[in-house]
Amino acid sequence: VDPAELPPCGWRPLDDVTLWRFLCADKRNGKFQPEASHARLQKALSFRKEAEVDAILRGNGEDQRTDDEYDAAAVPPPRRIDSVASLTSLASGVISDCGEMVKEMSMTMPSSESESTCSPVRPPLLPPGQKRKKPMIDPRELERYQRLRVRVFVGRDHQGQPVLFERLGHFLGSGNCDHFSEEDWIRFYIWDLERHFTEMRKASEECGRAITRFTYVADAEGISSGIMNRAVWRVIPLLKALVKAVEEHYPEIADKIVLFNVPRIASVFYRAVRTFLDPVTAEKIEIHSGVPMDVLEKIMPKSIIPREYGGTNDVHYPQPVTEA
Numbered sequence: 001v002d003p004a005e006l007p008p009c010g011w012r013p014l015d016d017v018t019l020w021r022f023l024c025a026d027k028r029n030g031k032f033q034p035e036a037s038h039a040r041l042q043k044a045l046s047f048r049k050e051a052e053v054d055a056i057l058r059g060n061g062e063d064q065r066t067d068d069e070y071d072a073a074a075v076p077p078p079r080r081i082d083s084v085a086s087l088t089s090l091a092s093g094v095i096s097d098c099g100e101m102v103k104e105m106s107m108t109m110p111s112s113e114s115e116s117t118c119s120p121v122r123p124p125l126l127p128p129g130q131k132r133k134k135p136m137i138d139p140r141e142l143e144r145y146q147r148l149r150v151r152v153f154v155g156r157d158h159q160g161q162p163v164l165f166e167r168l169g170h171f172l173g174s175g176n177c178d179h180f181s182e183e184d185w186i187r188f189y190i191w192d193l194e195r196h197f198t199e200m201r202k203a204s205e206e207c208g209r210a211i212t213r214f215t216y217v218a219d220a221e222g223i224s225s226g227i228m229n230r231a232v233w234r235v236i237p238l239l240k241a242l243v244k245a246v247e248e249h250y251p252e253i254a255d256k257i258v259l260f261n262v263p264r265i266a267s268v269f270y271r272a273v274r275t276f277l278d279p280v281t282a283e284k285i286e287i288h289s290g291v292p293m294d295v296l297e298k299i300m301p302k303s304i305i306p307r308e309y310g311g312t313n314d315v316h317y318p319q320p321v322t323e324a
Contacts, residue, residue: 003052010049025251044249147321148176155304160207162199168218173226213255
């Protein structure tokens with residue numbers, strides 16, 4: 001979707017899994033909070049428009065799809081039903097668990113009464129032979145981002161979900177956060193989170209059922225030196241910005257979260273970070289002082305765990321670059 005073609009409210013057709021994710025993100029003490037979920041979803045749609053998320057995804061170069069291919073991929077117009085009512089009916093039993101899909105449900109997200117007729121938008125027709133220009137995202141800077149913060153999908157867990165390993169400790173302790181502006185970090189983190197959905201779609205095709213979450217595993221090795229030289233304290237404002245500006249708009253995509261090689265000295269840092277994490281996300285975090293192979297093998301096959309941790313996977317999983 002071209003962000004310029006979206007209505008002011010950022011409205012777009014939504015699938016049922018998205019509605020369910022936003023409901024689960026605000027579930028407290030076993031109860032759904034449809035109003036809070038509605039507000040969160042409105043903010044997320046506005047965020048996607050304002051941050052031009054779709055433009056970031058298209059990256060650099062030209063879009064090769066024809067107008068017919070755009071039409072073939074278009075989402076049918078949704079039914080006109082009130083969004084809070086939709087979430088309320090969903091929360092009250094239309095879906096009994098996360099594995100079920102809601103039948104025949106879509107929603108509109110007007111930000112005001114004047115926008116209540118927001119409709120799906122397709123890109124305008126182009127003259128024959130003309131290609132759509134993709135907004136710029138510098139591939140050299142994207143490559144640099146991936147060298148500074150190493151995050152690699154290594155395979156599928158026992159449930160068929162994508163598994164992401166990150167060298168988190170090295171990133172936190174390296175001072176690499178100083179090498180991009182906050183705006184650039186946010187832009188690249190949007191790209192990073194969006195590729196999770198690409199992986200989940202691939203996983204769904206592979207196993208023949210909907211895969212809506214991924215497993216996150218982070219190696220904290222390297223954080224101790226960052227705590228001693230105080231580099232980790234410089235990264236806290238960036239982490240807070242990424243959580244508040246980006247991550248809260250992608251609720252409930254992480255299933256299991258495992259942090260390992262976490263030294264005792266890191267507990268103070270973790271307590272500081274936990275204060276601004278989403279409480280539902282924070283409750284999923286497991287922390288281990290070493291490499292918990294027994295825990296990892298309960299989650300995923302040994303064949304996808306990188307060899308350096310005791311698995312048999314020779315996936316390319318480089319050390320982060322530390323820039324002066």
